[in-house]
Amino acid sequence: MDIGESVIEAAGVRRRYGGGFEAVRGVSFAVARGEVFALLGSNGAGKTSTVELLEGLARPSEGAVHVLGHDPYGERARVRPRVGVMLQEGGFPSDLTVAETARMWAGCVSGARPVDEALGMVGLRARSGVRTKQLSGGERRRLDLGLALLGRPEVLFLDEPTTGLDAEGRRDTWELVRELRAAGTTVLLTTHYLEEAETLADRLAIMREGRIVASGTPAEVTGARPARISFGLPAGWFPGDLPPLPALGVLRHDVRDGRVLLHTDRLQESLTALLRWAEEKDITLDRLDARTASLEEAFLAIAGDTTKGTAR
Template sequence: MQVRGLRKSYADTVAVDGIDLDIEQGRVFALLGPNGAGKTTTVEILEGHRTRTAGEVSVLGQDPGTAGRAWRARIGIVLQTAGDAAGLTVAESVHHYAGYYPRPADPDAVIEQVGLAEKARARVKQLSGGQRRRLDVALGIVGRPELVFLDEPTTGFDPRARRQFWDLVRALAADGTTILLTTHYLDEAEALADDVAVISGGTIVARGTPATLGGRSTAKVTVSWLDETGPRSLLTDTPTALVNELSAGGRELAGLTISRPSLEDTYLELIGGTR
């Protein structure tokens, strides 16, 4: 996927202001940003659901603004909210969607893959929120897409279900599927993404791996410990030297921790402390 100079404006309001992106095949790419930053607009343009004002976009080798049905069969979309087919069972829903694609996966295998085998005969209206999100994922991947858009995919998942979903995403990527993920869960981005970009005010303000985003890998380290006066902490570029100095003469450092800024710390700094 290649994006150059992407812009989208509505009258005098600029929603996306000159974005450049490159996403390699088989990578998990996380696009992060606060509400109103231009994230959803950008993704909808890449999906072919919204027209752009300017710029060049190539998704799976085609312009999503003009691509046809064959191109759409190559992508999968898991929306943050999806329309219900409340009266259908899980199996009926997935089998029905499979019929839209030229080379779908085995619907029953997909239901198993997303952890809904025990709910295959349950009506959609009977599913919990987390189970409904799993069904949304099943509908998004049953066409065996080359590229999957995941918009807040684990909303409503309990911790165990989230970890199971992460395993599913990793398996898709391992099979060569490219994944564009949007999420407000920074631990999710850190666990899944090969590359991360942060959008704020319609522009990309940082790009890198989760470990290097915003200079995380070279940021000052916080060394914290307890002494007779209580908790202590210092910022340093040389944590080993500082610890050696503090522990000189065999002094024990109770509660010693050494940490760099978390991805959430870095993200909040990049967007100005708002979400």
Template sequence: MTDQVIDVTDLRRVYGGGFEAVRGISFTVGRGELFALLGTNGAGKTSTVELLEGLAAPAGGRVRVLGHDPYTERSAVRPRIGVMLQEGGFPAELTVAETARMWAGCTSGARPVDEALDTVGLGKRSGVRVKQLSGGEKRRLDLAMALIGQPEVLFLDEPTTGLDAEGRRETWELVRELRDNGTTVLLTTHYLEEAEELAERLAILREGRLPPGTRLPPYRSLAELGVTGHELAGRRLVLRTDELQRTATELLLWARDARVELGGLDVRAASLEEAFLRIAKDAESAADGARAGHLAEKEMAV
């Protein structure tokens, strides 16, 4: 088997009326890698992933998953992949356990239902009907069903939409564990923080195309560069750091090793105005925290 688990070349997708949602994109995903497709709503992320999952035939180009065409050789691909769509569409009247048993019965090599539900924190909700689940719980159920077949390749389409902050980070930990155990993961998201936390490589989709120059350093977190904050605006990435020299050095060393030209590189210390505004903001935050603590003490005293 090739080390390129997903291989996409000049992929195109056209809907009725001639709308071209995916316009000739190419990329590869290696075995055991977590690769992210970033983009705003309507950028073409879901349209791309559906072609990789074999749910539709491409209008042009070539796609291979685990060495097979996922559409024409679906029987060779489907048992080895897990798919988490943006919405599972499970029958509303079934309970969580009934849904899992139904899905397991249609899945080759399914893991025990209780184990699948416990993995995503739904073990205690097994008797609840799907229609009674919260939005976040429904996303957990979608993820459990994507994992029930213990897939080699996992497609996650906006997996944390509807989850609160705690649920999002729990999902991140689960995805990291899957990746560390050798599962290849392709993730679509419009959360930059999510891609930064999880992805080893990423690509940005815009109007069905992959803009050039969207690679970021392959660090598990930009914090390893000394970065304390960042903003992404189009093709311009702004990094903030308290260790300007170290961050700039690490970034330049990465660019050299990756043979990337940072044509728009601009390294500078914060202006007096920027420094003043940050200090003022930090002071205001500290004051708010002190006021909150004082109120809490008063409440406890009462």
């Protein structure tokens, strides 16, 4: 990607907290205009610490960040009007209604879109007269997103945007993100829902212990992991009856609950060889299933054990 096209840039960014703990350790990446970029990692990997630097909430201990060509901390007045931020948890005046909360927020935003329009985008128009303290957790997340969209942002930061939403609400939010991207909005999101990242992100980065350990398109990241073929053998047939695994292009195999699981980095070749063998032996492979690796599998393999340490 041409760095000149980037609207979010992090270069050698480090962030240290009191006592010398380093939560972000030399992170570098760039996000192009109109791109959805997902920042992934287990709890403590340093995602939130990184995003807070991009949002201008703190200054990097080392390195540089730029949003829309400006330092979001040192040049906040140039950046803030063009950026929308949805935090992990927002705080609302409990006695104000949804509409009153949105109007109050709109008063702090340059060129705000109509409140009714913003609430309609997140499915809260019918709840505009309800006090915020009466909203469900999912509705609060919708309101968080609606407020982030009030200023018609060019860049949108979404920190765990669908936490607390039901399946329908999550899908509605995904569709809204797609519409925003189609309109040219650049989106950086963090999420623990790997299906969400795989569905929405043009590119992603996986963090571990304050560093980026893998990045690329979802297909590139998952493509580095073996595909799987699973099946059951008929009565009287055993895994040892299969042809030699190298002949099937298989890296290794497991037997789980009576089913054979083959791991391969040449899915089509391995599946073709397996089916040819089954046809020659005139047997049926029970519940045959072949699939590439999922982002969840890749994430678990790449992210590893990140429970040690205290990065946010």
